Amino acid sequence: MLQEGVLVEKVKKLLRKAETCLPDDAIEALREAYELEGSSLARMQIQALIENSRIACEASLPICQDTGMIGFYVSVGDRAHLPGWFTSCLRRAVSELSDELPMRPNLVSALGRQNLGNVGACAPDVWIEQVPGDDIELAVLPKGGGSENMSSLAMLKPWEGLVGIRRFVLSQIQNCGGQPCPPTIVGIGVGGGADVAARLAKKALLRSLKERNGDPELARFEMTLREEANKLGIGPMGLGGRTTVLGVNVEVCDCHIASLPVAINMHCWASRRAKMMISAQGEFRYLSHEVE
Amino acid sequence: MAEVNLRTPVSQEESQALRVGDIVSFSGEFMFCRDKAHARLLDFAHRQRPIPVRMEGMPIYHAGPVVRGQDRSWRIIAAGPTTSFRMEEYEAHILRYYKPRIIVGKGGMGKTTSEALVDTGGAYAVFPGGAALLAARRIKEVIGVYWIDLGIPDALWHVRVEEFGPCIITMDSTGESLHEKISSESLGRLRGLLSG
Numbered sequence: 366m367l368q369e370g371v372l373v374e375k376v377k378k379l380l381r382k383a384e385t386c387l388p389d390d391a392i393e394a395l396r397e398a399y400e401l402e403g404s405s406l407a408r409m410q411i412q413a414l415i416e417n418s419r420i421a422c423e424a425s426l427p428i429c430q431d432t433g434m435i436g437f438y439v440s441v442g443d444r445a446h447l448p449g450w451f452t453s454c455l456r457r458a459v460s461e462l463s464d465e466l467p468m469r470p471n472l473v474s475a476l477g478r479q480n481l482g483n484v485g486a487c488a489p490d491v492w493i494e495q496v497p498g499d500d501i502e503l504a505v506l507p508k509g510g511g512s513e514n515m516s517s518l519a520m521l522k523p524w525e526g527l528v529g530i531r532r533f534v535l536s537q538i539q540n541c542g543g544q545p546c547p548p549t550i551v552g553i554g555v556g557g558g559a560d561v562a563a564r565l566a567k568k569a570l571l572r573s574l575k576e577r578n579g580d581p582e583l584a585r586f587e588m589t590l591r592e593e594a595n596k597l598g599i600g601p602m603g604l605g606g607r608t609t610v611l612g613v614n615v616e617v618c619d620c621h622i623a624s625l626p627v628a629i630n631m632h633c634w635a636s637r638r639a640k641m642m643i644s645a646q647g648e649f650r651y652l653s654h655e656v657e
Numbered sequence: 658m659a660e661v662n663l664r665t666p667v668s669q670e671e672s673q674a675l676r677v678g679d680i681v682s683f684s685g686e687f688m689f690c691r692d693k694a695h696a697r698l699l700d701f702a703h704r705q706r707p708i709p710v711r712m713e714g715m716p717i718y719h720a721g722p723v724v725r726g727q728d729r730s731w732r733i734i735a736a737g738p739t740t741s742f743r744m745e746e747y748e749a750h751i752l753r754y755y756k757p758r759i760i761v762g763k764g765g766m767g768k769t770t771s772e773a774l775v776d777t778g779g780a781y782a783v784f785p786g787g788a789a790l791l792a793a794r795r796i797k798e799v800i801g802v803y804w805i806d807l808g809i810p811d812a813l814w815h816v817r818v819e820e821f822g823p824c825i826i827t828m829d830s831t832g833e834s835l836h837e838k839i840s841s842e843s844l845g846r847l848r849g850l851l852s853g
Contacts, residue, residue, distance in 0.1 A: 416788075417789065
């Protein structure tokens, strides 16, 4: 049986891992970027990022001072049971880890700009959906403000298709330049309504850089966009170079006959994310990181 | 392209001599200053109210740290730069009025700041974004924290740094900007890709 106290501690471990240790695929992508870069300026940036990530993981300290707004993605198996106190445990975990890690108090009232710590209205963001299965999968995505500010939404004409999406995405990457801390991971959400597209774009950032969209056409589209974005020459931290993006992840839902919503959500190079599985018996298994 | 270590306060001769591409590290005093503190500095300037610390020649660092401790025992845990462009509204006034001469951040700034750097003989530098622990290792001491009512990330953190770098000069007193160069080149490439 799942117990509240145990869940809070397990979620804190998950969030701590996300904040301090980049997943292997993200580190590997940075190493590849280092090899690809020709100029000493670009290499110097990537080297700093790799070195910084190593220290963070070893010392269990936040990779970036912007420990982000915390998003939880809960996929509940249709044969699993989600206890009523689940969300309150997630909130408690964020609050407690904020002091323990520590995390920066990043939350303010939207208009009064009063600092609230890290827990408040809609924060952490908890998104729950039902999927086939017996277990509960819990993913966490700490998201920095600088890269979140580069998000964008376009309501394209239905006939614009992949050509229109490509134009919108490449233009937005160019327009952002060095601001979202490139090389970035570009999440693209297509379909649904405006809100669903935005949600999909962010959720796309949870996917490993090694994993392509299951649809072969979209998988090719992701690879082409990555290649083209890297031809823009923006480079690490926008100082020029061959790696502007580490990956492009596209997620698609169906949409209205009149619409083609497309949303972009970028993640900085520090692609912080972690995932675990909770079984019906209340057993925990960390999927993205090794946790002692 | 030169590699220099500058001791603060930075004189106008020193900041004016910096050129795009120079790699600089700083030793001495730094001031963390982001959105809210910029707004208040500007407000105090308009009303000619005194600020808690002398800013002439002291680099402004666009950053909000992760800290541990309280009162007199603050420790900076993580301290990478934040996106500088948000400060574009304020920086030209700040450069002219308080004369910090050096701005350190990430992502670059715009035309208004560039003009103010030319007028005041200043320079803008970037520190690798997200390299928060490398930055924190170069911060040796919190000398003081002011305007903490703005919240921990937004307060003015006055710190002592040692060889804070690598900072790359990307905007200088001649009006050159690496950001503008990359932006116009990448726009050209984008047009090429989209017309192809």
